[in-house]
Amino acid sequence: MRLSQAFQPTLKEVPAEAQIASHRLMLRAGLVRQSSSGIYTWLPAGLRVLRNIANIVRQEQDRIGGQEILMPTVQSAELWRRSGRYDAYGPEMLRIEDRQGRELLYGPTNEEMVTDLFGGTVKSYRELPKMLYHIQWKFRDEIRPRFGVMRGREFYMKDGYSFDLSYEDAVSSYYRIMLSYLKIFRRLGVQAVPMAADTGPIGGELSHEFLVLAPTGESEVFYDAGWDEIDWDSIGLDPQKEEDLQKLREIVKTTYSATDEKHDLSAWEAVPEDRRRGGRGIEVGHIFYFGTKYTESMGVEVSGADGAPLHPHMGSYGIGVSRLVGAIIEASHDEAGIIWPEEVAPYRAALLNLRPGDELCDQLCESIYGRDPEGLLYDDRSDRAGVKFNDADLMGHPWQIIVGPRGAKAGMVELKHRATGERSELALDEALAKLGLA
RNA sequence: CGGGCAGUAGCGCAGUCUGGUAGCGCAUCAGUCUGGGGGACUGGGGGUCGUGGGUUCGAAUCCCGCCUGCCCGACCA
Secondary structure, eight states: OBTTTOOOOOOSSOOTTOOSHHHHHHHHTTSEEEEETTEEEEOHHHHHHHHHHHHHHHHHHHHTTOEEOOOOSEEEHHHHHHHTHHHHTGGGSEEEEOTTOOEEEEOSOOHHHHHHHHHTTOOBGGGOOEEEEEEEEEEOOOSSOBTGGGBOSEEEEEEEEEEESSHHHHHHHHHHHHHHHHHHHHHTTOOEEEEEOOOGGGOOSEEEEEEEEOTTOSEEEEEETHHHHOOHHHHTOOTTOHHHHHHHHHHHHHSOEEEGGGOOHHHHHHSOGGGEEEEEEEEEEEEEEEETHHHHHTTOOEEOTTSOEEOOEEEEEEEEHHHHHHHHHHHSEETTEEOOOTTTOSSSEEEEESSTTOHHHHHHHHHHHTTOTTTEEEEOOSSOHHHHHHHHHHHTOSEEEEEOHHHHHTTEEEEEETTTOOEEEEEHHHHHHHTTOO
């Protein structure tokens, strides 16, 4: 994309309403604009990040047998009355009436809908297990929206639902998802620690939330240093292998972690003092096993092997996709701006033409840009160099390819790594090779 | 929902106390120079002062209602 044509309005000054780093940076870098309290419009670069995150989630969910569907945002009150949650959910649920006077709601979550879908379709134990997920906008009428997209009222979320025949199978599904989540967060470039959690209005008995460690997090967290030290890639746990899921269960059981809500002082004191870690965390995911709660309340059964009907065991698994955009920035930024992890960056590199109009610079830039117009953000604006440097740092692409008249004469470009600040003068071919553009 | 604060140009703000018909910086447009970390100069455009009512010869300014946004707290992906 040519920056001269892009709809990416960067701001030199910070809008007064933004209090925390991620919110300020998202506004300044031109990722989002607020529409009303807790409701945002995503601009092109922000949308790219949102999609990158969603795609990583998708790939990893598919890898463990998830199947993507897309359920509607608007649901009928009738559905929620069947589970008994219509009244239980409270004012956080946005209720709507259509022109016929029918009661509708903007979905805050989809257990009822997916259970109904499943029940109407699956009739035999032979069709289990099933893992369905979708990535869809949700609405929860938060009492006090704040922190930009981190606590919006409208938010983009992946919610998955597992259906199993037995408690044992459901617990396997639960840990399979947990393993998948750990991988997802690693790919997103953040450290997220699973912590025992309350089940809230979703209900159930086995639940963990995933907290990204960041100083602005809303919860206080306590965990064993083991969570910092485990090298998941080299352990290589396979989500399809039952014994590996058992190993994960063992790690979870023996490596302490909890938010302040579930903090257990006696267990904490059993952790050696030099291994206790604390801090603040942002909740970016939450998984629940809730058994037959919905299949029973909504009357969903399948025939078992012996012909007798049984209620499938369910779990639900959420990842806050839009919140993650903010959370990643909270965990990865500096004074100058955002530092995007490789896989989520809106563009892999910014190409800075320090002297547009200079024949050599233009030529060199065009030849580089032509190699990947989709993946490069070409700053071809007629602004001065300082503006471009500052905007590139603000927008936070992993790499900057800097082309100026000095180097251009010699066929050299400069490569800057945003995260480390490291710069190197390279011959064009070398630079292209390093970025995989050769 | 309880407590606090704020709405004046795209953004950041002054002007409100003490009423006299709106201003600064940045951004933007035109031009000249400049050219490796938000450059300089010249000239221009842009505002029903959140909104409705009231007081007054006259309201951004005083009074009342409403709307919107933000911060602290109890709740959540």
